[in-house]
Amino acid sequence: MPRPSGHTPEGEAGDFRDLVVDIVDKLRMPGRPLVVLSGPAGAELSRALSEMRSCAEEQGLTTVNLPFSENTPLFHLADRIPSFEDRRNTPTLLVVEEIQRVAAAAVGGLEGLVRQLAATGTRSLCTVALPLPSAVEPAMVAMLARLRRDGLAEHVRLRPLPPRRLDALVTGAIGAKPAPELAALLWRATRGWPATVTAALRIMREHDLVRFVDRHAFLGPVDGAPHLPDSDALVLPIRRMGRDVWAAAKAAAVFGPLGDAAPRLVGDALGVPESEARRLLAGLEAAGVLRFRRAQRTWSFRPPLLGFALRWVLGPYERHRMAQVAVSAVWAGEAPEPDARYLADLLMSAGRMAPADRAKDTLLAIAGRRSFIDTDRAVRWLRAAADLSSDTQERAQILLTQARLCLARGTPLLALESSQALLLSLAGQLTPGQLLEVYFVHLTALHEAGETAVLERIADEGWLPGPGGQPHRSGFRLLALVLLNRWRQARDLLAADDLDPAFTSLRALVRLWFGEPAEFENSAAALAAGAGDPRQRPQQACWYAGALLTLGELGRAEQLLAETGLAAEHLRLPGRVLVAAERGRFDEALELARKSIATGPPFGSDVGQAGMYQVAATILASRGKLARARELLAAGRAGRPALGHLLAVPEALIEVALGRTAQARAVLREALDQAEDDGLVVHTDVLWTALADLAVRTGCQEEVPQCLREVELVAKQMGTGRAELNRLALLALVDKDPKAAEAGIDLARRRGQPMELASLLERLVRYGVADPALLAEAYDLLGGLDALMSRAWLRNTMRCNGISIPGRQATVAENERLLAVLVAEGLGNKQIATALQASEKSVEGRLSRLFARTGYHCRVELATAMLSGQFTG
Known part of the structure; x- marks a missing residue:
């Protein structure tokens, strides 16, 4: 069919609404009795037609469907025209579907029918499924050209949505904005066809492949490919084309990337001659399902999602057998060398039906090259390689690598499976250092998967599911207690036991949270100086940097990373969130936080986990997104992070925004009580400062001196810049000391954290101990952070202090x-x-x-x- 002339409206929020309205408007115009709507066969054309009927009826047109197929004589349709003449006073839309089914010899009769309908004034809509059958295409194109020349018809062709409109389509369908990675995947799989996007989203949601955080949708960790029934709506139309065509389509989904070799391989897999395989593939091409890309010399499906779905419906034997056929052809030189990812997937599917040693070596090589790009698939490739290895020591090394990767990717159940196999069957193949690492992975995976019963047993009894001496048992008991947030018992254990040196980092971190930073400081300094196992230094440096970021010590964290040859990009996502937030890059911080929550484990154990939730909720609240901030805090608490009392500060901020100051005070008090029960000192200065600020807001300043005393104790114990900043602010308030205020402002400027500085300036002016002119600087800082709510509050303070507000x-x-x-x-x-x-x-x-x-x-x-x-x- 020729391309439509003029403007082609784009679909809207998951449908073809704009296009439909445009077509109905055309049909209502005098002298335009016929619109021919063409598009891909199947769901897209059906969806557009359904919306067309609804829109026509909304505008007062009665739609009438005339049954038509290749077996319907045209005169049967013509005989019904008088009945339409009787209804000329009632606007009627005659709909005839899929006129491409007409025989080539009958196209002339179809044109006569259209002209006869035009004479009656009846409005008509015909649909054409593409591609046109080759036998009818010349006559059909010529007919439409004549009708357009005579002003009797207009052709409109369905177009997919452009990539820039995909976000709106997905948001309308699932009520959440897709993350860039999800949007890119959907575009590659659907090419922007609305009905296909809807099908893709349905499959993703049914198989828990998409996760929702803060009204954003993310592609979550993928444990394996979905398994679809062959009755799924996406593939059912192909299945209805017949058993042979159905079998050929599934084979083409596997062999398509092998291009010119595909027809022969399809024949081999189906047990039919190559000529028969070509006939079946040609039938799929004619139906608009399959196409041969001559430039790339590959076969592909329209849309690509259909090819994925056909692979997902394969049974176990079909999958193994077809993968074996493909691998054999590639390694025999009878098919072109494919993309590495495709080859690795084939080897994984073939299992031991392919030569084991060669398959294992190839999988390891591809996984090693692509582990940071295709992490989900690399995890599965490594497991397949381990299963193919006959050397127990090699298998242990592969499983350890895979378990580490699983933990980093946020798939703790897979990490648990591999670490358990190592502990129960392959512990003898590991060095003492590797065995320690396996235990660390295993306990962390237990926590991140929510398997608390085993952790409780380790914490209570010192029991371990494998070999290890008593020093190791004490160390892992400490780790279990920390993961379970049983801080008092962890402190008692530290006092009673001299732990193995392998647990120095853990012990130093726990003591830091208890307000005993000396060991942490010494260990961090030694690490920066190059002490310790070089293989462990990057991981340990990231761990320590995460702890410093949780304390608000951005400069020290960045210095430690630099001294150990690392950068912020080497941190896990929670740490990167804290860097971005403390540097004032709020949009980046939120994006990273959402991604971390969506793609991470349900019960995160990262040292910066609670800090990440805290800053993300604070950012949302400062922008007026109070419900979303509360939802994020609820998700954070459900994950039972360490240092959960940090979440009280943004929660209290939300309560204050809604005028519930009593509830805000109760939240802060409860968090302080919990921290005291646990023996934790870290970040209690922030809680006491928030309580003091609330007391000032509500006119209860008699509480402030006690808050100052508590903050002074924390500042002395922790020695952090944030604690000192809070001490100076409260000292300025209690003693009405401008010098303390000036010292606090100077310290905040040196720390270089925009939100911290803006908040301090606003508080000091409100306390009456700083020049109100500083509010203009705070206002400018908050503008750079897009902190709408905080800016609105600050405008009130500026008006009260006679400070002009720029930019009406x-x-x-x-x-x-x-x-x-x-x-x-x-x-x-x-x-x-x-x-x-x-x-x-x-x-x-x-x-x-x-x-x-x-x-x-x-x-x-x-x-x-x-x-x-x-x-x-």
């Missing part, structure tokens, strides 16, 4: 955007008024103006537009 128009726009955010968060007018520190009547007026200006009719429409990115303020 920008302020109005910012207020509107914050209002839209709060609406999207589901807050009522009264809650919004409290959050904005305004009157309820003022909020009502601002909302009315917002809806009038934007054209949205209700809160739900506005919230949807905010989520999809269609409205950004």
